[in-house]
Structure formats: structure tokens, C-alpha cells
Amino acid sequence: MEDVDLGTISALIxxxxxxxxxxxxxxxxxxxYHSDGFKLTAKDGGCFFLKRVxxxxxxxxxxxxxxxxxxxxxxxxxxxxxxxxPIGVILNNSGEAVMLPEINEGTAIYQIQEFQxxxxxxxxxxxxxxxxxxxxxxxxxxxxxIVDYIIKIHQIPYPSADIERRRYVYNxxxxxxxxxxxxxxxxxxxxxxxxxxxxANEHGQYIDLMLSLIRKWRDRQDRxxxxxxxxxxxxxxxxxxxxxxxxxxxxxxxxxRGIDVGVWLAQYLWLYHETGNPYFQELGERFLxxxxxxxxxQEIRQAVSLALGLMGVIRISPxxxxxxxxxxxxxxxxxxxxxxxNNQFIWTGQHKNYYPQTRVLISGGR
Numbered sequence: 001m002e003d004v005d006l007g008t009i010s011a012l013i014x015x016x017x018x019x020x021x022x023x024x025x026x027x028x029x030x031x032x033y034h035s036d037g038f039k040l041t042a043k044d045g046g047c048f049f050l051k052r053v054x055x056x057x058x059x060x061x062x063x064x065x066x067x068x069x070x071x072x073x074x075x076x077x078x079x080x081x082x083x084x085x086p087i088g089v090i091l092n093n094s095g096e097a098v099m100l101p102e103i104n105e106g107t108a109i110y111q112i113q114e115f116q117x118x119x120x121x122x123x124x125x126x127x128x129x130x131x132x133x134x135x136x137x138x139x140x141x142x143x144x145x146i147v148d149y150i151i152k153i154h155q156i157p158y159p160s161a162d163i164e165r166r167r168y169v170y171n172x173x174x175x176x177x178x179x180x181x182x183x184x185x186x187x188x189x190x191x192x193x194x195x196x197x198x199x200a201n202e203h204g205q206y207i208d209l210m211l212s213l214i215r216k217w218r219d220r221q222d223r224x225x226x227x228x229x230x231x232x233x234x235x236x237x238x239x240x241x242x243x244x245x246x247x248x249x250x251x252x253x254x255x256x257r258g259i260d261v262g263v264w265l266a267q268y269l270w271l272y273h274e275t276g277n278p279y280f281q282e283l284g285e286r287f288l289x290x291x292x293x294x295x296x297x298q299e300i301r302q303a304v305s306l307a308l309g310l311m312g313v314i315r316i317s318p319x320x321x322x323x324x325x326x327x328x329x330x331x332x333x334x335x336x337x338x339x340x341x342n343n344q345f346i347w348t349g350q351h352k353n354y355y356p357q358t359r360v361l362i363s364g365g366r
Contacts, residue, residue: 004050005095009040012099013048016087021046034060034069048087057168062253067091071103078102116237116245122146123233126267132279135286143283145244146236147290150264154257154295156226166221173227173255174214177310178207180251184310190319196326197316197333209340210309216343217306223256223299231260233267261291261300262307265345269308270315272347273331281347288345301345308345312336 006023013021022043030037034055040048053066060066070089077086088099103109125142132139158166178184184207193200228235229251236246252259268284271277292300314320316329335348 004038004052005097006040008092008095008097009050009090010042012090012097013087016099023048026050033058049084056165057172061169061172064253067100071100074102075104078104113247115247116239119237119239119245121234122236122238123267125238126233126271129279129283130271130275130277132277134279135282139283140286141242142238143287143290145238145242146264147287147294149236149244149246150228150231150260151291151295153228154225154260158224158226158254163221166224167219169254170221170224170256171218173224173252173259174217174306176252176255177259177306178210178214182251184210184313187313187317187319190317192318195318197329198313206309206313209337210306213306213309213340213343217256217303220256223303224254225257227252227255227257228260229253231264233264256303256306257295257297258300258303258305259307261288262304262345263311265304266308266311266315269311269335269347270332273335273349274325274328284347302343304345305339305343308336308339312340 004026006026010021010023013023023040024043025041027039027041028036029039035051035053038050038052040050042048051070053060053070056062060069067089074086074089088102090097090099122142129139158169160166176183180186188198188200188203188206191198191200191203198206228246228249230248231246235248236244238244265284265287268280268287272280272284288301292298297303312333315332316324318324321329331349335346338346338348
């Protein structure tokens with residue numbers, strides 16, 4: 001195999017096992033959907049098995065996830081404490097190869113990134129705008145900075161032009177809104193059978209609305225871009241000179257622009273229903289109009305629907321908001337349901353008299 005340097009592999013195995021190992025031969029012995037298998041033969045007659053990842057779909061859409069799969073496999077083999085024992089996971093970047101250290105339940109895990117000590121979060125700024133009546137020049141200037149930042153992220157192209165590979169990655173981003181271990185399916189476990197807004201017996205109906213949107217948007221690899229993944233006001237900060245910095249990229253690295261834009265838009269939608277102040281509706285519309293004008297994305301008002309389905313669950317989550325005002329939560333969730341049904345961002349409710357007595361999740365529902 002041309003991209004496997006036997007000298008490099010020998011050195012890494014030797015370092016791991018604390019003894020000299022010289023690999024002199026490599027032979028392909030099998031092939032699966034996600035990977036190919038090779039037998040490595042050492043000079044002393046010993047043998048090793050090398051698995052090389054080749055897939056870019058069905059859970060292997062991007063390299064970080066591929067690494068996770070192999071780390072899980074290595075940990076499982078190590079815990080079994082039976083031979084043949086796992087050696088480790090190797091990363092090879094343009095000839096620079098390393099073997100990752102072992103991890104287990106006692107491993108402390110950290111991430112280090114740069115941080116700017118001065119600044120105020122946009123979430124805090126929004127809380128200070130509750131009494132505002134009209135969008136002003138300060139608001140517009142803030143929105144311009146925010147839109148420019150996220151568009152720069154969305155202009156980063158996916159590194160492959162292969163249509164099938166792009167399609168796999170794009171479709172994975174849609175599924176991840178439901179199945180990522182931090183998102184909808186996991187969060188729904190916190191809702192009890194008698195939850196006043198989203199009881200367990202309605203979860204299937206809610207997920208069905210989400211699945212319908214996934215089917216509508218699937219295969220749109222033409223919309224595949226880099227994402228922030230957790231783009232909301234708590235992760236965006238304004239410096240004193242009005243420039244911005246952003247933290248906490250996470251969860252979904254590539255996908256539809258609507259994922260980032262929908263998560264961001266949910267802030268305005270929530271505050272609109274929480275306060276009854278049309279100012280937040282105007283602010284949200286200005287944000288959307290500005291994003292469309294600068295990005296040229298004429299489908300964004302539809303593309304935000306899936307992400308807003310996610311935010312509908314997050315904003316009423318018993319885990320995150322145990323003291324939720326159920327009247328406000330109901331207004332917000334009703335709006336989200338209309339968005340999901342119509343695949344279109346809309347604002348619902350006249351707040352001075354918007355307290356409907358019943359909610360129909362799906363036509364014919366309770």
C-alpha cells in the first residue's frame with residue numbers, strides 16, 4: 001500500500017510496545033464497507049493487523065468521526081483483556097505520523113483555544129434590549145458584524161468536489177440534528193409522560209415532522225458549507241471597538257447554512273414570544289434580510305426550519321429550563337410547529353390575546 005510507510009509503522013509500534021519491531025511486508029487480507037484490512041509481517045515472524053479507513057459515509061463522513069470510531073474499537077478490545085490485543089490508532093498527516101495515547105473512563109479531557117479577555121456576549125446585549133421599541137443604527141451595525149462573520153464561515157468550501165461524498169456529508173448534517181448525542185433524540189429522554197408541552201406520547205409525531213423535512217432537503221449537496229454548529233449569542237462577543245469574536249464551534253462541522261442561521265434566529269423568536277415585543281420580530285427580520293442580501297441564499301427562510309425544530313426542544317427542555325413559564329413555552333412551541341409543518345420561517349401570535357386553550361400537534365392530534 002503506497003501511503004503506508006513500513007519504517008514509520010515499525011517505529012510507532014516499537015515505541016508503543018517498548019521493543020524493536022521491524023515490519024518487512026504488508027498484504028491486503030480483507031475489505032469491508034468502512035475499511036480495508038492488511039496483515040503486517042515483522043522480521044521476527046510476528047504479525048499485526050492494520051485497518052485503514054476508506055469510507056466517507058454511514059457515520060464516517062468526516063475525519064474526527066472516523067477517529068472516534070477507531071478509538072472506541074481500541075478501547076473495547078483493551079477492556080476485553082483477551083488477545084489479540086489492540087495496539088492503538090495512528091494518524092498520518094502528509095507523512096507526519098503519530099499514535100494517539102490511550103484513553104479510558106479516568107482520562108481528563110480538555111480543549112485549549114485562544115480567548116479574548118475583553119468583550120460582552122450578544123446574549124447579554126439582547127437581554128438589555130427588552131424595552132426597545134424600534135431597531136436603531138446600533139442594532140443594524142451589530143447585525144452587520146454578525147452576518148459578515150457567519151457568511152465568512154459559510155464561504156469555506158468543502159474540500160472535495162466528489163458529488164457522492166458531498167451528498168453523504170450534507171445528508172449527515174440533516175440527520176445529526178436528530179441523532180447527534182447532544183441533540184434532539186437525547187434531549188427528548190428528559191420529557192416525562194405528563195410533560196405539559198411535549199409529553200412522551202407526542203415525541204413520535206414531532207420527530208416525524210423533522211423526518212419529513214430531512215426528506216425534503218436530502219441530497220442538496222449544492223448547499224454544503226462549513227458551519228459553526230452552535231451559533232448563538234452566548235458564543236459571540238463584541239469587543240469595545242465593536243469588532244467580534246466567536247467561540248465553541250461544535251457538533252456539526254459541515255452542512256446547510258440554515259442550521260447556523262436557524263439556531264441564531266431562535267433567539268429573536270424566543271424573546272418575541274417571551275416579551276410580546278415586536279422589536280424582536282423586526283430584529284429577526286432585519287437579520288434574515290441582511291443575510292439574504294449578503295449571501296444570496298434565497299432559500300434560507302425555508303432552510304432554517306430543521307434547526308428551529310431542534311431549538312423548539314432545547315428551549316422547553318426540563319434539563320436546561322426547569323423553571324420554564326409554560327405559557328411562554330407553549331407560544332414558542334406552537335410557532336415552531338407551524339414552521340415545521342410549512343417548511344417556512346414565520347412569526348405567529350398576537351400576544352395581547354394569544355393564549356389558545358388547546359394545541360394540535362398534528363391534524364387530528366390532541
